[in-house]
Amino acid sequence: xxxxxxxxxxxxxxxxxxxxxxxxxxxxxxxxxxxxxxxxxxxxxxxxxxxxxxxxxxxxxxxxxxxxxxxxxxxxxxxxxxxxxxxxxxxxxxxxxxxxxxxxxxxxxxxxxxxxxxxxxxxxxxxxxxxxxxxxxxxxxxxxxxxxxxxxxxxxxxxxxxxxxxxxxxxxxxxxxxxxxxxxxxxxxxxxxxxxxxxxxxxxxxxxxxxxxxxxxxxxxxxxxxxxxxxxxxxxxxxxxxxxxxxxxxxxxxxxxxxxxxxxxxxxxxxxxxxxxxxxxxxxxxxxxxxxxxxxxxxxxxxxxxxxxxxxxxxxxxxxxxxxxxxxxxxxxxxxxxxxxxxxxxxxxxxxxxxxxxxxxxxxxxxxxxxxxxxxxxxxxxxxxxxxxxxxxxxxxxxxxxxxxxxxxxxxxxxxxxxxxxxxxxxxxxxxxxxxxxxxxxxxxxxxxxxxxxxxxxxx
Ligand code: SAM
Ligand code: F3S
Numbered sequence: 001x002x003x004x005x006x007x008x009x010x011x012x013x014x015x016x017x018x019x020x021x022x023x024x025x026x027x028x029x030x031x032x033x034x035x036x037x038x039x040x041x042x043x044x045x046x047x048x049x050x051x052x053x054x055x056x057x058x059x060x061x062x063x064x065x066x067x068x069x070x071x072x073x074x075x076x077x078x079x080x081x082x083x084x085x086x087x088x089x090x091x092x093x094x095x096x097x098x099x100x101x102x103x104x105x106x107x108x109x110x111x112x113x114x115x116x117x118x119x120x121x122x123x124x125x126x127x128x129x130x131x132x133x134x135x136x137x138x139x140x141x142x143x144x145x146x147x148x149x150x151x152x153x154x155x156x157x158x159x160x161x162x163x164x165x166x167x168x169x170x171x172x173x174x175x176x177x178x179x180x181x182x183x184x185x186x187x188x189x190x191x192x193x194x195x196x197x198x199x200x201x202x203x204x205x206x207x208x209x210x211x212x213x214x215x216x217x218x219x220x221x222x223x224x225x226x227x228x229x230x231x232x233x234x235x236x237x238x239x240x241x242x243x244x245x246x247x248x249x250x251x252x253x254x255x256x257x258x259x260x261x262x263x264x265x266x267x268x269x270x271x272x273x274x275x276x277x278x279x280x281x282x283x284x285x286x287x288x289x290x291x292x293x294x295x296x297x298x299x300x301x302x303x304x305x306x307x308x309x310x311x312x313x314x315x316x317x318x319x320x321x322x323x324x325x326x327x328x329x330x331x332x333x334x335x336x337x338x339x340x341x342x343x344x345x346x347x348x349x350x351x352x353x354x355x356x357x358x359x360x361x362x363x364x365x366x367x368x369x370x371x372x373x374x375x376x377x378x379x380x381x382x383x384x385x386x387x388x389x390x391x392x393x394x395x396x397x398x399x400x401x402x403x404x405x406x407x408x409x410x411x412x413x414x415x416x417x418x419x420x421x422x423x424x425x426x427x428x429x430x431x432x433x434x435x436x437x438x439x440x441x442x443x444x445x446x447x448x449x450x451x452x453x454x455x456x457x458x459x460x
Contacts, residue, residue: 019046022057026074027065029252030121030185030214031098033165035063037154038097038124044155045128054085057092059131064098066180068354075100079112086114093117093131097124099184102143103357109139121185122146122170125153145186151195159206161405162440163418166203168196168236169215174255176282177293178322180356181216188215193223193231197239204245207440210274210403210418211240212250219254219263234262241272247442248403248420250274253320256281257295259304267312275312275420276346279305280320284339285332288325292361298339305343316391316421317343321350323380324373326364328353333376340383346421347388350380392423392450399460400425400447404438415439424454 021042025035038061042048051057060082065071075096086092095117096108102120109115116134119127120143133140150170157164171186172179200211213236215221223231233251240249249272254263256279266273279301283289286297296304309315321336352373355362402417408426409416415438417425427445429435445457 017047019048019058020051020056021046021048021059021061022051022054023061023063024054024078025063026071027063027067027098029165029212030167030216031063031065033167033214034098034121034124035061036157036160036165038063038127040155040158041125041127043158054082060085060092060094061127062094062096062098064096064100066099066103066184066356068351069356070354072100075108076111079115083112083114093134095119095127095131097121097127099180102184103180105143106139106141109141113139115139117141118143120144122150125150151191156202157199159203159208162208162403163210163212163405164203164208165212165214166196166199167191167214168218168233169221172216173220174217174295175293177291178325178353178356178359178361180359183358185216188217188220190221190223193225193236193239196223196236197243200240200246201243204243207245209245209440209442210248210250211246212252213237213240214252216253217255217258218251219258219260232260232262234260234266237263237266237273238270241270247272248274250276252278254279255295256301256304259308261307264304264307264311267308267315274422275314276316276318276422277308278318278320279308281339282320282322283325283328283332284336285328286335288328288332288335291327292322292325298335302339302342316346318346318348318422319343321348321380322353323350323377324353324366324368324370326353326361326366326368328368328373328376333380337380337383340380340387344387344391345384346391348384350377350384352377389450389452391421392455395419395423395447395455396450398447399444400455400457401442401444402457403442404440406439407435417443417445419455425457426454427457427459430459 023035025031054060062078064075093116096115097119101118108118117130118141119130122145123142130140168191170189172181173188175182219233221233225231237249281301284298400419402419402425404415404417408414414426414428419425444460446460447455447457449456
């Protein structure tokens with residue numbers, strides 16, 4: 001097995017015969033973004049074309065997630081499915097990237113010796129070079145953390161729809177006691193202000209109307225203006241909002257402790273900023289929040305929410321929750337339930353605590369039976385679902401501004417869009433000839449039906 005740890009990859013020139021690439025992505029939006037950038041890179045260097053089925057591919061890429069144990073186990077199941085393909089066509093290359101790759105490194109090749117390349121989230125810009133090196137036989141592993149260099153070596157992104165992700169920072173330095181991200185993605189590194197703005201303008205030029213600024217701790221982003229002054233996320237949002245064509249901005253995921261007054265103020269005066277905020281609280285119990293090292297109390301979280309709601313009345317709020325953190329009592333769990341009802345969270349994510357190797361929380365003793373934790377999770381999820389349903393039902397009859405993203409999944413004579421509060425809205429086309437005109441633009445629909453996972457509407 002070879003280990004590559006170069007810093008500046010030499011970019012191979014595009015080969016004339018296209019490489020067929022299949023990419024399977026697990027995990028968060030940052031992984032979605034990274035997969036799109038891998039494809040851009042392989043397009044540039046190998047004339048790559050994306051194929052839907054792994055059977056047709058010359059290069060198989062698995063972009064992995066290690067946030068919870070289940071996510072991690074998925075990768076070996078997936079590799080098991082790809083193994084016979086590689087046995088039938090040994091010239092096919094299999095590359096494993098993402099957070100499991102970063103954490104496990106060469107151990108992946110020991111468990112799955114048919115893997116050719118293992119690369120981390122910070123070395124994805126070297127993928128073509130690593131694939132070249134793998135041509136000589138033997139697995140190639142590079143999961144180093146060469147700072148922000150990767151962005152200097154990636155081509156400008158190709159937009160695939162009117163919505164786009166834009167990573168503004170890599171890694172996380174918060175070290176919440178349960179979380180593996182600081183170890184797999186490294187410490188926070190900000191992308192420079194100019195680079196972020198140039199990428200946003202480039203995307204707008206390709207027809208992107210909605211940009212989601214990404215980072216694991218995105219509101220800790222800082223840059224430098226041309227005058228050398230420090231710029232925060234709030235100021236960055238104002239600049240992105242001023243780009244022609246950008247009509248909606250989101251950012252995710254923000255941390256409550258990094259939410260400054262400037263960011264609250266952008267909700268007051270920047271209409272391009274969507275009226276929806278994902279602000280993970282994790283728990284409603286101060287005892288559990290302290291153990292998680294989140295750096296705020298439930299009261300501080302509520303007071304922040306109060307200020308945000310005052311700045312943008314009607315804003316939709318969602319969160320992540322961890323149930324069954326080691327030592328969580330019934331009373332701690334009730335604190336979480338009370339907070340959920342008090343804030344009135346919209347569609348949110350909730351997880352059972354999963355001990356992650358190398359994190360402080362993985363060492364903790366935990367007397368609560370698994371059955372009890374699952375019971376709590378079911379109660380929380382039922383409450384969150386019922387709140388989200390009530391919000392959908394409250395939208396019936398309202399006029400809703402949506403960005404039309406494409407055809408509806410169920411019928412090509414219907415179109416689909418996204419509301420500000422992040423709901424999928426399907427609506428029938430009034431005339432088939434308007435399809436191209438509507439996709440990629442904002443329209444107003446009247447909401448006529450609220451289904452469990454989407455809304456129906458008609459053009460207003
Ligand atoms: N940066 C974000 C934040 O401020 O919370 C979220 C990062 S993480 C990729 C997404 C979510 O996964 C977290 O908000 C948390 O709820 C969940 N998560 C992280 N580690 C976990 C663990 N060990 N067990 C269960 N859920 C976990
Ligand atoms: Fe993880 Fe906490 Fe950062 S949840 S990604 S360490 S903010």
